[in-house]
Amino acid sequence: MQIHPSIPDLRLALQGRGRIVFVPTMGNLHAGHIALMNEARARGDTVVASIFVNRLQFGPNDDFERYPRTFQDDCDKLAAAAVDVLFAPSESELYPEPQQYYVDPPGIQHQLDGEFRPGHFRGVATVVLKLFNIVQPQAAVFGKKDYQQLMVLRNMTRQMALPIDVIGGETVRADDGLALSSRNAYLSAAERAEAPRLQRILRRIATEISAGAADFARLERDAAAELDRHGWKTDYVAVRQQADLQVPDGAGGQPLVVLAASRLGSARLIDNVEITTGSGR
Structure with missing residues (x-):
């Protein structure tokens, strides 16, 4: 598995790689993430994952600082899942200057999860659009457990006329039914x-x-x-x-x-x- 922290290096590495299927993550991977990688493998020629804990989608009372960072373990899991390329940018690589342009989803961003996490879906949509522009995949896989996120990103992709098929991956559960998270x-x-x-x-x-x-x-x-x-x-x-x-x-x-x-x-x-x-x- 190739690991690229640099946007130019990633773009160079993805030239001529056929149909690219992309799975964005924030790391701390578990079996649910690996199921998304397997779904991506069945959908294209090259599987690209990303690991980036996106500050923009965390509110002041959220757990950005204590969100688990398990990079080496994550890399081992992705390599075992036959992921081809990992994009692992630093915060300064993805946001070299303060982000002033945002994707502002419609009213649904303020309902359900958005009511309790103000600005969350604005941050999610902004970073995913940025990642889409960097990776330029033909398809992307997101888990159905984050159902509102999947709907926001699917509708953003359609309304922005992005040539990307947004695929919903089924939720993976423990034996007692708890959704993996x-x-x-x-x-x-x-x-x-x-x-x-x-x-x-x-x-x-x-x-x-x-x-x-x-x-x-x-x-x-x-x-x-x-x-x-x-x-x-x-x-x-x-x-x-x-x-x-x-x-x-x-x-x-x-x-x-x-x-x-x-x-x-x-x-x-x-x-x-x-x-x-x-x-x-």
């Missing part, structure tokens, strides 16, 4: 045992909606209350349309997704379940 490392043993409750609740909501339940607000309230009774601090549980994450309009038939974010101890966990049958009111 770098932030799971913040859980104590007792919190780790409790954490799968989030996925169980979302699956129950999806089952009820598929069976015809239509009072989405009640399902959301009951789920948040159940989590909080078990020691969580819930930001939201929400039933939304898959395409744009807007509140279902009542027309019926549109694919839905139920999403949640809740804190358990010092870890903020997010998860979602797509609803593909019986959707809508």
Whole structure:
């Protein structure tokens, strides 16, 4: 695996490499990331990963400074997954001067996760557009666990007319259903045992909606209350349309997704379940 910290060197290395499929990461890799690499391998000729902890997407109360940096271990995992090229820029390489031009997503950036992490999706969209311009891939893979991020980036790519196919990779889970996440490392043993409750609740909501339940607000309230009774601090549980994450309009038939974010101890966990049958009111 080639490792390039320099933008000019990376661009030179990617000349004539066929169909490039790109997987951006912030490092601290786990099996969920490796599944995205495997998805990328099946989609093209050259797999490019990046590792960059992007300050722009962290708020003042977020965990930028303590976000785990595990570069050598990450490189070993990427090499074992047959990743061809790793782009590992420094902050000064990617932001040689203060970033003054930003990608400002529409109103959805202020809802759901955006309500609790102001500026987060602005920072994500800006760095991903910059990475797209550097790598110039034909496709890019992002995990469905970060569902709102995937939707924002997919819609940005379409509206900016970028010739990039944005692919959603399925969420990888532990045996008990917990979605794999770098932030799971913040859980104590007792919190780790409790954490799968989030996925169980979302699956129950999806089952009820598929069976015809239509009072989405009640399902959301009951789920948040159940989590909080078990020691969580819930930001939201929400039933939304898959395409744009807007509140279902009542027309019926549109694919839905139920999403949640809740804190358990010092870890903020997010998860979602797509609803593909019986959707809508």
